[in-house]
Amino acid sequence: MTAHASRGMEDTNVLIIGGLGFLGSNLAHRLVASGARVTIFDACLDPYGWNYANIKEIARDVEVVVADTRDFEAVKAQVADKELIFNFAAQVSHSLSMERPCMDIEINCRGNMNVLEACRRFNDGAMILFAGTRSETGEAHYLPVDERHPDEPSDIYSINKLAAEKYHLMYTRVYGMPTTIIRVGNTYGPRHQMKHGQYGVLNYFVRRAMLDEPILIYGDGEQIRDYCYVDDVCDAFYRAAQTPKSIGEYFVIGSGEPVRFIDMANQVIGAVGKGSLLHTPYPEGREMIDVQQYYVTNDKITGYLGWHPTVSLKGGLEKTVAFYRTQLKEYL
Numbered sequence: 001m002t003a004h005a006s007r008g009m010e011d012t013n014v015l016i017i018g019g020l021g022f023l024g025s026n027l028a029h030r031l032v033a034s035g036a037r038v039t040i041f042d043a044c045l046d047p048y049g050w051n052y053a054n055i056k057e058i059a060r061d062v063e064v065v066v067a068d069t070r071d072f073e074a075v076k077a078q079v080a081d082k083e084l085i086f087n088f089a090a091q092v093s094h095s096l097s098m099e100r101p102c103m104d105i106e107i108n109c110r111g112n113m114n115v116l117e118a119c120r121r122f123n124d125g126a127m128i129l130f131a132g133t134r135s136e137t138g139e140a141h142y143l144p145v146d147e148r149h150p151d152e153p154s155d156i157y158s159i160n161k162l163a164a165e166k167y168h169l170m171y172t173r174v175y176g177m178p179t180t181i182i183r184v185g186n187t188y189g190p191r192h193q194m195k196h197g198q199y200g201v202l203n204y205f206v207r208r209a210m211l212d213e214p215i216l217i218y219g220d221g222e223q224i225r226d227y228c229y230v231d232d233v234c235d236a237f238y239r240a241a242q243t244p245k246s247i248g249e250y251f252v253i254g255s256g257e258p259v260r261f262i263d264m265a266n267q268v269i270g271a272v273g274k275g276s277l278l279h280t281p282y283p284e285g286r287e288m289i290d291v292q293q294y295y296v297t298n299d300k301i302t303g304y305l306g307w308h309p310t311v312s313l314k315g316g317l318e319k320t321v322a323f324y325r326t327q328l329k330e331y332l
């Protein structure tokens, strides 16, 4: 089957780059259950979310290749026979991107260019789905944010992710290669790393509450965020991969519900059943890159793909806490 016809996933050759991490591994579970042949490509870099525990239930059903997107030959070797490629590998820490900007460029620009060039030269029919990030938008000019909102990325990571988005869409425009961008907001749920709070902080707050460690709130906690449960996010990628309607398109997705950061933290405490908050000043350099307000409208993706979020923050937190009640030790 070509990438241009609507597809089921049965026997589809799929590559998930960054597939040992949070989004990639959750999507791998969904794809394996749908009968796809899944290869995971991951460099197992710290301090990111790779974890073999993420795929323990499907370890026999997936192939794992430990390799780095910065290595063109390694990428080339994996893309040739794939029909679908979920391009999720990234340096994902906002603050690390400010400390080590060239490292961020290497992974988030050059690594993604390697994926695109390997496909252009060796498999230009593979459909590539790229995960962008909310912080490419920067501070909102209007709310809810939609696909027409201007981009003023708030930090090096977000600038490089935006560049990578543009690379993908340019490869569709110029070379006719099928790519799709889904720009993801704050996502939470099972299989997120819990070792530190550099990114994916809601998940880290679950750990802090479970271990009776105070949850640190930088500033007043009045920031507005849009928290989306991981199964919903994976479902958006899954649907986008099934139809040519998504090719060359860019979608923002989220819960569509504005939530104050401080309210999210209190809801974490409610879901865990214990925990405390500690207000503290921002660490140096953090406040300037912290977007104050973000939530989206899902109108475009609902219209194109029929996607809409199905899990409330309360329900998603319950599922997340239930997962870590039995699995936490594998994530510490």
Ligand SMILES: NC(=O)c1ccc[n+]([C@@H]2O[C@H](COP(=O)([O-])OP(=O)(O)OC[C@H]3O[C@@H](n4cnc5c(N)ncnc54)[C@H](O)[C@@H]3O)[C@@H](O)[C@H]2O)c1
Binding pocket: 017, 018, 019, 020, 021, 022, 023, 024, 041, 042, 043, 044, 045, 046, 048, 049, 050, 051, 067, 068, 069, 070, 087, 088, 089, 090, 091, 092, 107, 111, 131, 132, 133, 134, 161, 184, 185, 186, 187, 188, 192, 193, 200
């Ligand atoms: N989780 C979120 O809330 C969120 C929000 C916005 C965007 N995103 C995007 O979604 C994607 C996945 O993020 P995640 O939350 O699963 O992060 P994660 O840290 O859990 O997973 C990222 C994975 O990529 C791997 N990786 C990093 N650099 C690599 C390289 N050069 N070569 C091969 N593998 C490499 C890491 O080892 C890790 O397993 C990223 O592109 C991220 O920018 C995530």
